[in-house]
Every structure is written in C-alpha cells, then in structure tokens.
Amino acid sequence: MEENQMLKEFIEQYKQRVEKQFPTMINSLAGPQRLKDAMLYSLEAGGKRIRPMLLYAVLHGYGRPAVMGDAAACALEMVHTYSLIHDDLPSMDNDDMRRGMPTNHRRFDEATAVLAGDAMLTHSFHLIAADQHLDDAVKVKLIEQLSRASGAGGMVGGQMADMLAEREENILAADLENIHEHKTGDLLAVGLQMGAVAAGADEEAQKHLDLFGRHIGLSFQIKDDLLDVEGDEALIGKPVGSDQTNHKHTYVRLLGVEGAKKRLDEHTEAALEALQHVHADTSILSALAHYIRTREQ
Template structure:
C-alpha cells in the first residue's frame, strides 16, 4: 500500500529538491519544443503572434510534466514523449483561449496578462485556439520517435479526452450547470472529471502507452489521474477564496462574483479542504499498486494539492 507521509500535513514544503529539478528540466524542455513546433513560416503573422502569445503566457505545464513523470517512472527515454507532451499543452492552451471568450467565461486576465481576445480581438483568439488544436494533432501524427501502432493509440486517447466525450463535453456541462440554482457534489465532480480530469488523466495514459505498461499499471495510472484532476479543481476553488491575487493571476472571489458552482460553495472551506486531502490520499494509494519508482508522481500529486497558484 502507498505510504501517507508527513507531507500530507497542510502548508508543508512539497516541492522537494528532486521535484524542483525535475519540473525545471522538463518545463524548460517542453517550452522550447512548443515554440519550435508552433512557429511555421506559412502561418499568417497575426495568427502566429496570437498563438505564441498564449503559449508563452506561462503556466505550470502540469500535463506534460505528468507524462514525463510516467516515462521517468518506467525508465523510458523522454524523447519518446516529446510530441505527445507538446500536443497536450497545445490542446490545454487552446481550451483556455476559448474558455476566456465573452461567450464563455468572459475573462479579462489569464495568468496576470490580458486574455487573448483582449490582447488581439475575439475572432483572432478563436482562430488561434483552432490553430493550436489542429497543430496538436498534426504533431502527434508526425511523431517520428514511435511506431505507427503507438501513434494511433495515442491519437485515440487524445481525441477521446479532448472532444465531446471529454474536455469539450465537460465545458458544455459546466455552462449548462451555471443555469441551475443547485447542483450536487457528485454532479459537480462529473463535470470536472471531464472538463479538467480527462486531459490530466490522458497524459498519464499516454505515458503508460509509451512505456508499455500493463493493464493493471494503466488502470492505476488512470485512477491516480482522476484523483489529481479533481484535486486540481478543488484547489483552484480554494485559491479563489483564500489565494493571493498576485500569485493566481486573477481577482480573488471571481467564482462567487460570477455565481459559479464550486466545491467551496457546496462544502464550505473546511469541507473542501478535507475532500482535497482525501483525493490526495487516494492518488497516493493508486501509486502504491505500481511496482516502479513513483516518487516524482507522488511529489507532483502533493504539489498539485498544496500549490499556492
């Protein structure tokens, strides 16, 4: 069984030296690859600028980090995951551009900077998101590091996680839920399992495919991913009421202002904290069933649950 170490205590420093080095190494790696992959001479200048603006806006690069962590866990060469890591981050970035649009969340700031439609215009932002989405699948299809069989499997996973049955469907459910006066915790969890969890979980599944994991290992990686996907959202909800505006890059209390359904609204602050701790325990328990070095994955779970931004 997985161990539940003292790092489960709130406010402890979960960014260990090993995790910090790992995050710095692979965050730099994927960012360099992203810019290299996104720059194409044939792209119209304004569209290219909008694509680069959002890709260079920063962020934690959690999805690529999770994929590389699985490769590290099973001693798989990192270059096997480069195309998949870039694809994941491009899809995530496109989703943020579209989420910020006036027709959706109508946000003015993203990571402390003007959102794409504010920096450029609404039509350019839509097209930049579209371009990043399609470039993501082009990258995955053109991957020269892996066999055709693996590329097909990775594309199957990626399309399922990002499409109507996954992230896009979760966004639709989230928008529809905003029209409801009340919502249950299980309904909210189902929404975020798709909206946030699917793309986090698929990063782990793709790493498992690239590492030739067994069915049992894949199922536990998926379980871990679902737990940290919900944990990510619960922590976001908590940061919206108790975070530092300068760190989180948007006004504190925006969820309440926009009358959004959140775990804090449903459970209260303490209830949301307890739920977050349970999700972290469940994620670590899933790793305890994998016979490999899961230290980085364990530390990433703690980082996601206990981050301040």
C-alpha cells in the same frame, strides 16, 4: 534527495524542455503571422505545465527517454492552452486576465483568439502523427486517447455540462465532481495514459495510472476553487473571488472551505493509494500529488 527539491528540479527541467520547443514549432507553420503570434502569445504566457509533466513523469518512472514523449507532451499542452483561450472568451467565462497577462482576445481580438485555439487543437494531432520516435501503432493509440479526452465525451463535454449547470440554482457535490472529472480531470489523466502507452506499461499499471490521474484532476479543481477564495492574486494571476462574482458552482460554495479541504485530502490520498499498484518509480508522481494539494498558484 528531499521530495520538494527533487520535484522542483524535475519540473524546471521538463518545463524548459517543453517550452523551448514552442517557438520553432509554431513559427515553422504556414499561415498568417498574426495567427502564429496569437498562438505563441498564449503558449508562452507561462503556466505550471502539469499535463506534460505527468507524461514525462511516467516515462521517467519506466526509465524511458524523454524524447519519446516530446511530441505528445507539446500536443497535450497545446490542447490545454487552446481550451484556456476559448474559456476566456466573452461568450464563455469572459475573463480579461490570464496568468497575470491580458487574455488572448483582449491582446488580439475575439476572432483571432478563436482561430488561434482552433489552430492549436488541430496541430496537436499533427505533432503526434509526425513523431519520428514512436511506432505507428503507438501514435494511433496516443491520438485516440487525446481526441477522446479532449472531445465531447471529455473536456469539451465537461465544459458544456459546467455551462448548463450554471443555469441551475442548486446542484450536488456529486454533480460537480462529474463535471470536473471531464472538464479538468480527463486532460490530466490522459497525460498519464499517454505516458503509460509510450512507455509500454502493462494494462494493470495503465488502469491505476488512469485512476491516479482522475483523483488528482479533482484535487486540482478543488484546489483551484480554494485559491479563488484564499489565494494571493499576485501569485494566481487573476482576481480572487471571480468565481463568487460570476455565481459559479464551486466546491467551496457547495461544501464550505473546510468541507472542500476535506474532499481535497480524500482525493489526494486516493491518488497516492493508486500508485501503490504501479510497479515503476512513482516518486515524481507522488510528489506531484502532494504539490497539487499544497500549491499557492
């Protein structure tokens, strides 16, 4: 099967798989309906579902059933979605639109958006702990991985470093890569790490899958920066040029368009090289790396 078609079918199958779990998962929770409505609003707002897709791709590569990754995949997407809700807040990026829709705090209110994000973050760990398809030792490891990747030493720390960097007039490309390795890369890489642990991959494979994830995480961010300059607003769902308007440090600003494209190619090729050391079917992961480099939204 041609690579793009194979990837398209995989994405559609597993995108539907993770999305169909959200309504029951959220509506079965105790708590005010407005809170649950706000959680579902952002969870159902669309998105590429790249993070759970990476987890499922590793399980697929090792011939493991998808059900082994369902709870972890949903947990991972909930952590990602909570981060977007909080990133959009007036005190952070102050964005009015996300994926072509009003941001959570615009659709509801700022306090509800904060609490919806809080609820998603905490419930993500409950999902893994309550999973009936994994051994307890595996669940503990998955919780440890996700909490590390999303916390002060991972995504949240990367977000803080990004905010601090905005106060500086000049930073180096290496500084920006360090920020985004945590802000974006950690939550992408952990999907691969969690998939590898659930699949029972050996330590060598886990190491190279993690390396693959870190390179595509940087590729993903560089491509985002390029789309902010060259993208189609109708496709990306938010105004083009917002990074420049907000005076944000981006790869395009530091390296120029051509320099950013060169760095994107370097990270993509390094990611693909890491897959050469993983003795499993990595065709989906390889196709995903190519997709990240060429995506239009």
